[in-house]
Amino acid sequence: QVQVVESGGGLVQAGGSLRLSCVASGNILSIRDMGWYRQAPGNQRELVARISSAGLRNYADSVKGRCTISRDNVKNTVFLQMNSLKPEDTAVYYCYVDYGGLRHWGQGTQVTVPS
Numbered sequence: 001q002v003q004v005v006e007s008g009g010g011l012v013q014a015g016g017s018l019r020l021s022c023v024a025s026g027n028i029l030s031i032r033d034m035g036w037y038r039q040a041p042g043n044q045r046e047l048v049a050r051i052s053s054a055g056l057r058n059y060a061d062s063v064k065g066r067c068t069i070s071r072d073n074v075k076n077t078v079f080l081q082m083n084s085l086k087p088e089d090t091a092v093y094y095c096y097v098d099y100g101g102l103r104h105w106g107q108g109t110q111v112t113v114p115s
């Protein structure tokens with residue numbers, strides 16, 4: 001069984017930065033994709049960024065140039081560095097890992113950027 005736990009959310013003023021972390025634990029040999037989605041109240045969950053096992057990255061247009069995703073394959077950890085945060089970045093951020101043919105989700109971490 002794979003457990004996924006996020007951390008690093010919080011309240012930050014517009015223009016500030018946050019670094020989200022996510023660690024996967026369990027009987028894990030090799031994780032494929034890792035990434036982050038977010039969901040704001042009343043909105044659908046949307047992809048923020050993803051990174052493949054080879055290090056290929058994709059970003060949502062709304063965060064390009066402001067966010068950087070990275071991963072540590074030894075520690076089964078993925079990070080999301082978010083800079084120049086905006087009120088529209090307010091959402092619950094969910095981490096996922098693709099392993100064993102399944103997508104495993106974390107419980108989410110709240111990011112709030114007051115307007």
